[in-house]
Amino acid sequence: MGFLDKLKGGGAKEAAAAPAAAPAAAPGPGGKREITIEPITRIEGHLGVHATLDTGAKKVTDAYAYSPMFRGFEIILVGREPSEAVMITQRACGVCPVPHGFASVNAVDQAYGVTPPPMGVVLRDFVHGAEQLYDSEVGVLNLEGPDYSEVAVKKFNPDWWGEAQNTKAERSDVHGFATVADIMTALNPLAGELYLRSLLVQKAGHNMAAIFGGKHPHVHSFVPGGIAKINLSASDIESYLTLLMRHVAFTKELVTATDDLLNFVLAQGYEDVGARDINLLAVGSYNDPEAYSADYEGMTELGRKRMVSPGVMLNGEVVTTDLVEINAGVREFIGRGWYSSDWAQEIETDPAGNKIEYEHPWNKRTLPEPGEYGKWGSKYTWVTSPRWKNWKGDGKNNVLELGPLARMWVTAKVGLVPESTGSSLKFELPAAVIPGFKFADKMEFEWKIPAKPNTVERVRARAYYNAYSAYCVTSLVMKALELMKAGKTQVWTPYEKPKEGIGFGAVEAMRGSCLHWCVMKDGVISNYQYHAPSTWNASGRDPEEQPGAYEQALIQSPITEAGDPAAWKGVDIVRTIRSFDPCLGCAVAVHIGDKVVKHELLPFATPE
C-alpha cells in the first residue's frame, strides 16, 4: 500500500483515526468547531497553531502555536570557528539572513574583542537596511496583502466588498487608487498592480545588499572586525543611493495605500482581532558608526544611540532601554519544546557582573528530544519559550512581542531620537522623481502609537517601518560620504584572536529581533545560541503556562469570516498569524471543544 492509499484512509489503522480528524466536521456541542489549518502558507518556514473556536460567540477560545521542523544549527556550530557562525546562522532564514549575520558578527566582535572602524560599521548597516526595505515590501504586499485582496474579501468577507467600493481612498493623490476596493484589487496575487510592482521594486533591495555583501540572501562580507569590501569608492555609495531612491519613491505609495486599506479593515470590527497587551521588546537598529564598540558594557551607549531604540515595555510602561540589562534578563525555557533542559550552569555573571541565570542562553544548550506530535498537554513544538525576567523589578517572567510594531512603539515612546515625539515618530522623506512611480514630492510621515497591538496595527507598523528604514538609511548614506571625505575609508580592523571569549549581539530583523550568544573556548565555539526573529513570538507555553505571543493574540480573538462555521477556512486566524510575518517552518491546526485532533504519524511509504 502506498503513501497515498494510507493518506486516504485505506489502512485499517488510519481509517480508525480518520473520522475524529475530519477538518470540516459539523458544529460540535456548544457551538464549537474543529478546524485544521496546516500549512499556513505565505510565511517563511513551518509553523502551527492548534486552537479552540466558539462558533456561537464567533471567537477563538484557546490556541497552541507549534513548529514541526528541526535542523539543529546550534549543534552544527559547536567546534567551529566563531567567525563561521556569521555565515552559518544567516542560513537559518533566507528571508531575513542579514540580521542573523549582523547579530552574530556583533557577538563575535565581542568575543574576539575587536571593534570595527566606523566605515565597516556603516557598510554593515547599509546591507542591513537594504534587507529591511525589500523585506517589508514583500511582507506587506506579497505575503499579508493577499489576505485583504479582492479575491480574499469576496470569498471570506463579502459584506465588506460593497462598502469598500463606496469608500473613497483618502490618499488617492499619492497612490492613485480611487476607492478602498481598488486597493484590494491591486493586492490580488500575481495580478494586482501593487502586488506585481512590489515584486519589481523589492529587487532593488537585494541589489543594494549585493553591492556591499557580494550577494543576498546570505551575505558573505560580514567578518569579525568589519566588512570585506575592496575598492570602496563614492560610486559604490552612489549606486546604493540610486537604488535607495526607488524605495523612497515606492514607500510613499505603500504607506498611504496601506493606511487607507487598514483604516477600512479596522472599521469592520477588526479592533480586537489579534489583540494582546502592551508587552514589547526591541533591541534597536541602525548604529551610530562612531559609537559602535565591541565592549560588552559599551552596548548600553551603542544601543541608545541607535536610530531605532532598544527597550522593554511592560503593560505599556518602559522598563529599560539598556541592552546590557535586556541581555541579563533573557531566559530561555524549554517550555513545551521537544528538548531536554539537562545542561550545566557554566556562566555565572556577564562581563558587567550581572547575574546570569541557568536558563540564560549563555548557559542553555540545544539538546533535541523528538516527541510525539499533537500532544497539546505536554510537548508540542520545536520552538522554545524565551521570556524576559524583570530582574530589577518584580522578577516576573514576561511574554514579549517583537517586530516592527514593538520597535516603532519603543522608539516613539522612549524619546532617544529626535524623530520621537513621545506618542509618535515623525520624519520626512525627500523628493524622488523617478518614472513609473506615482508621487514625486517630498513627504512627511507620522506613525502614531495605536491603542493596542493587534493584527491591523502590526501590518501598518511594517509599512511605516519601510518608510522609516528608508529615512534612516538615507541619513547613513550621508554619514558614509562624510567619512569618505574625511579619509576614514578603512573597512576592517586587524586583530589577534584570543582563545577564550564571550559575546552577545542583537539587532532588529523585519519580523522580530535577532539575539545571538557565543561562548568560545580553545579558539572554537563551545556553545552558540540564537533567537530567530520569530522565536519569541512563536513560542509555546512556558513553565508558568503563559502562552506565547501568537497564542495570546489568537486567544479571545473575534472571527469575522462569513458563512457556515462548518466551512470556515480560518481567514482571521491566518491574517493574525501573518500579521506577525512569521519566519519559520510553520503550520496551524485549530482544535475545537472537547474533540482532540488525533495526529498519527504515517509509516514510511515504500514504493510499490
Place this chain on the structure above:
Amino acid sequence: MGLEEINIIWLEGQDCAGDTITIKQASNPTLIDVLTGAIPGLGGLKLAYHPTLMFEWGDDATQILVDAMEGKYDPFVLILEGSIPDESKAGDGVFCVIGEHDGKLLKLSDVIDSLAQRCAAAVAIGTCAAYGGIPSGNPNPTGAQGLLDYLGKEWTGGLGLPIICIPGCPPRPDNIIQILGQAVLAARGLAPLPELDEWHRPVAFYGYTMHELCPICGFYAEGTDAHAFGDTGCLGALGCKGIITNCNNTTWADGYGGCTGTGVPCFGCTHPDFPDAPTSPFFAKAPAMPFIIENMKGMLAHAEMGFERFKPVLEALLPLVPEFIEDLDRQMEEAKDKGRKI
C-alpha cells in the same frame, strides 16, 4: 504526456526559503515574465503549489498535494528547496512535516516518495536540496540528505531526465530561472537538454571554478595577495575557496555584487561538501594541491603561451642564425690571428 500546460509543485523541506527569495530577483527572464507567459516557449507554466507564494492555506493547500499524488496535476515538475531529514532518527517525533490533511501528517519524505513516482522531472534548488547543505553539516543532527542521495543518481522522471541540481546557498537568481527555462524548452523539443556533470549540475553554469571566472583573478596571476580585508589582491590567503568551487557568481543579479569582485572570499557554498571540509574552516586557506597543479600547469602553459606570442620574432630571427654562426667563426679566426684566446 501533453506539455502545453506544465504544473510546478515546489516543496520546502529543511529550508530557509532563500531560493524562493532569490528567484524573485531573477532578471533574464523575471519570475513574472515566466508566470504570466510573456516569454515565447515558456508559456503554460503554472505554480500549482508553493508554500511561500500561494494564496491557499491549510486543507485547500494540502488538497493540491494530494491531487498531485493522484495525477490530477500531470504533467508536473517537482522542485525541492531544502534538505530531507531521516525521520527514522526522530524516534517518536518528526523532523519535517509540511502539512496536515484529514488529520494526518504529511511528512516531507513521504510526499517526495509519492510525487517522485509520477513527476515529469525533478529539480533540486540550492545546496541543501541538492546535496544536504547546512542541515547536513557535521554532525548532521537530523540525518539530512539532498535529493540526489535520497532518490539516487540513477533516478529518472517521466521525461527520462535525471535529477537536475542547481547548487548554491543560494544559487544565482538567473541560474535558477534559466536552468528551469531551458529544461522546459527542452521538454517541449525547443532546445537541447542541459548537459549535466557528475554532480548533476548543468555544465553551462557550473562548468568552471569561481577561481577560473574570478573578476579579480588577475591579482593572483601577478602574485598580489590580500592579507587584510579591504585590501585589493587575490583573496586566497584570506580563505577563498574559489579554486575548488564550481560557480559562476561573477556578479549576483543585475550586474551588482559577486562575491570575490566585492572583496569577499568564496566560502564554497555551491560545493557538494559545504559547509564541511574542504570548504570549512571558511577563513582557512584552500587545500594546496589544486594550487600546485595549477602552478605546474601554469608554468608549462606560460612557456607555450610565450612561445606562441614571440613565434613571429623567433621565426624572423631563425634565418639569421647560420649567418650569426659564420660571424662567430670569423671572429674566432680573427682572434686567433691576433694571438688572443677567446
